[in-house]
Amino acid sequence: MIFAVTTAACKKEQVRAGGPPPAVPVTVAKSELQAVPTDIRAVGSVEPYSTVQVKSLVAGPLMKVLFAEGSDVKAGDLLFEIDPRQYREALRQAQGAVKRDEAQLRQAEANLGRDQAQLKNADADAARYAELVNEKIVSRSQYDQYKTNADALRESVRADQAAIETARATLETDRAAVERAKLDLSYCEIRSPLSGRTGNLLVNVGNLVKANGDTALVVINQISPIFVSFGVPQQQFDAVRRSSQGRRLPVMAKLQDGDRKSAQGRLSVIDNTIDATTGTIRLKAVFENADRLLWPGRFVDVSMTLGTIENAVVVPSEAVQSGQKGLFIYVVKPDQTVDLRMVKTGPAVNGKLVIESGIANGETVVTDGQLLLRPGAAVKAVSGVKTGEQGS
Incomplete structure (x- = not known):
């Protein structure tokens, strides 16, 4: 139990003549064990949690803003639209180039087939004339003519194969251009990369937006x-x-x-x-x-x-006083006199202090009236108004 005391009553006791020093009225409390969290x-x-500065990856006029400033957006929501017309035209041009390359590839493959067929026939003629030359039926010059024709067709076949490889490479390049044009066109629709809250709109409709410009369109947190x-x-x-x-x-x-x-x-x-x-x-x-x-x-x-500190000794925070040698507490002994204890304190919780050393569980400590005390002074626990709240 905690009791209160008045300074006025204390002073009256001190001025009485004769006898032992009067007991000093104090308020007291019991130390106790508690489980105390260490904070x-x-x-x-x-x-x-994350911040994104939304910028455009393509240049062009800003056509639409599809959100309200300071509103919540979800990942994938459409935020802005950039004028897509020039990127649609670039895509059509790239697709046309692919069709042209496909036609050129087919032409090169047809040329290869024709020259391979001619080469096969020329090789057969050259082989026949080689036998005839050996049999002295035809002249050497006639054989050389057929052999030269076969060699020329063989080189034509090699040229056709190179033309096919060139056409295929050009086709792959233009197909990549188509994919890039599709990507650029998709960038005309700017979507939210995360779920969050938008800030102020930093670029208004009608302004020309730069690709990866210095100014963000909006910031999402x-x-x-x-x-x-x-x-x-x-x-x-x-x-x-x-x-x-x-x-x-x-x-x-x-x-x-x-x-x-x-x-x-x-x-x-x-x-x-x-x-x-x-x-x-x-x-x-x-x-x-x-x-x-x-x-x-x-x-x-x-x-x-x-x-959590288990079974920690705690006392009211007001029981701990500060002196020249450090922190101390007045402990009331069984004979109703006080003993000054130097203490080491721990964390505070809910108006109480953990006492790491100097006080044991269940001891009575003074919580008010310490200014009138000295080691060995007699005290009495008094209920009522705290010291200094009532006059003499």
């Missing part, structure tokens, strides 16, 4: 899920790394406005270096943010739970 607190900033980025001192890095092994640490982000609404997330990224200028390491937590509570650029109070 790291910081100020963080909300960042989009993905805000569900969303990141909260925050830094922690390098002294806490080892504790964060140990606690995050095999699990994702819970993180709470609380708004800094009057409502103090909060969102729950998980630690997702530990930066790969410590900032030498600030001595901190950057962390990122991811939040589902289905209710859009968190907004890019907003500052939030971050609390990350590393674990």
